[in-house]
Amino acid sequence: MFIETETTPNPSTLKFLPGRQVMTSGTREFLSPEDAETSPLAQALFDLGDVVSVFFGGSFIAVTAAPGVEWPSLRPQVVAILLDHFVSEAPLFTGGDASGFSVPAEDEDYGDDPADADIVAQIKDLIESRVRPAVANDGGDIIYRGFREGVVYLSMQGACSGCPSSSATLKHGIESLLKHYVPEVSEVRAA
Numbered sequence: 001m002f003i004e005t006e007t008t009p010n011p012s013t014l015k016f017l018p019g020r021q022v023m024t025s026g027t028r029e030f031l032s033p034e035d036a037e038t039s040p041l042a043q044a045l046f047d048l049g050d051v052v053s054v055f056f057g058g059s060f061i062a063v064t065a066a067p068g069v070e071w072p073s074l075r076p077q078v079v080a081i082l083l084d085h086f087v088s089e090a091p092l093f094t095g096g097d098a099s100g101f102s103v104p105a106e107d108e109d110y111g112d113d114p115a116d117a118d119i120v121a122q123i124k125d126l127i128e129s130r131v132r133p134a135v136a137n138d139g140g141d142i143i144y145r146g147f148r149e150g151v152v153y154l155s156m157q158g159a160c161s162g163c164p165s166s167s168a169t170l171k172h173g174i175e176s177l178l179k180h181y182v183p184e185v186s187e188v189r190a191a
Contacts, residue, residue: 003082023058036054
């Protein structure tokens with residue numbers, strides 16, 4: 001087995017591609033060793049001591065190194081853990097899979113006005129078809145959180161959550177796209 005690595009726009013994060021499916025559906029982000037208790041793989045990565053976040057995508061794992069940690073020394077350790085995991089065909093989550101596994105709800109509910117249902121459907125469709133694939137290429141994900149009074153609230157995950165260019169991506173890339181196709185959108189904000 002060979003695990004490829006790719007850089008991301010976030011210099012602290014590398015994207016690891018095991019050449020097989022990681023998540024059967026959805027994504028999962030771990031921001032602390034306590035979050036990682038549900039996943040032996042994420043827990044093993046945090047146990048290295050130099051990892052501050054782990055993100056599981058459909059076909060990749062994005063790992064963020066702690067400040068001051070250099071990837072040339074950390075990368076072989078991460079690859080070794082990933083190889084051990086995938087070669088042994090160990091489960092990604094305790095209990096075998098992610099069925100019945102719930103992701104904690106966000107603290108703030110931005111809610112959608114039922115009168116905006118058509119607008120929200122357009123926004124979600126654009127995010128699914130145009131934005132999420134591009135963000136996944138960079139080792140992350142974007143989650144729709146709500147639409148209120150012309151403002152779209154989005155949450156960045158994985159490599160994108162701590163990326164220096166994430167605010168530019170939101171403002172110049174995603175906001176421009178949504179405004180072009182959905183005139184009711186006036187602004188995009190990080191949730």
